[in-house]
Amino acid sequence: MLDSYYRAFIAEQRYLMYLDGLKMTLLVSLLAIILGVALGTILALMRMTAERRGKSTLLSKIAYVYIDIIRGTPTVTQLLIMYFVVLKGVDGLIVGTVTFGLNSAAYVAEIIRAGILAVDHGQMEGGRSLGLSYGQTMKDIILPQAVKNILPALGNEFIVLIKETAILGYVSIVDLTKVADFVTSRTYEAFAPLIGTAIIYYLVVKVLTLVLGVVERRLRQSDKR
Template sequence: MDTIYTSLFAPIGDDGLIGGLLILEGLKSTLTVTFFAMILGAVLGVATTFMKMSDHWFWRWPANLYVGVIRGTPVVIQLVILYFIVLSALDVGVIGAAIIAFGLNSGAYISEIIRAGIQAVDKGQTEAARSLGLSQRQTMQEVILPQAIKNILPALGNEFIVLLKETAVIGFIGGVDLMRAGEIIRSRTFEAEVPLFTCALIYLVLTYGFTFMLSKLELRLKQSD
């Protein structure tokens, strides 16, 4: 009990900040970055998907380059380069830079997930829709995408969970996320078990909670078939 009190309830520095409050602040940063990065990633993913599926090379080439670079380099390197080099002259802050970096990273993977989901829909669906007089755009919106969404939903859920856990590297650019908060408490109190296991438990609860909600959504979509 003394270890738990020292790690989570006792002041951990001259500023009198309590360890538990620091973890809550870190959790807030983690969830903020994850939420907005996922939105940015979804927008970029959709745009990149249609660029890669375009008949024009001047759309496909930059999309392929973007996906190749992002998938070929670690996210922590992308984060550090973006913050210390690309955005160094702009006052975007640590959280803003993290949202952009993780959004760019997630967008590349989401684009591949969406593209695979669209291509998984039987080509006969497209041919049947076009034979009924639907335009290419109407076919995509009314026939292909509704079916593709059901196919890619589990993969999108996995991408969100991966993104949530990847935010643990925000500390490399000086941000205080959930993982960094646990490390700060450990370094100041010399108690490793409670803060680190607390952070691990919070990540576990978040991922299991989201997985549960996703499974309920998948079940509802199956019932609507």
């Protein structure tokens, strides 16, 4: 078994390939979550126009349909559609980032909307009674309180995103999982490359989970003050 791991990670400096693959995985995940948060915020506000006016609006319907379609179709299918149809001929890194960003936006939108709705409605009424506009009340009163509900869930979304990017090999991106596939084809051994890759994913997720736990504890402490 040690020989197997040696051939999979040490021989021919293959560990450098894993490092490059990990960098690509984290890069796509980071860019995608940034895009997802930006677009997800817009979608959440679009959906909330229905709550604001007490009835469905065109914006809320568009946001609902988008979220419904994205959440109802497999990510790998979305990736292939982007690569072979929508963004045909575009670099795989861009395709992967856009696909996972658009996919993440649907989930982030619901996270943000739920975080905003969790803030007591009296906060909005209080802000409006002080003469603030809807936008000012949302920006200065509602959103700062909603962030405490949103941040932990966004952290979990980022963790999920890292694991989902394991399908990037479909669009010719050499991510961590694709590296394991390459090594398997060269060494004719699947156990060490795949198990080793799984351990790397686990360690990355574990570190992020611990960081997220620290953030959550600090947010809870601030609530007690």
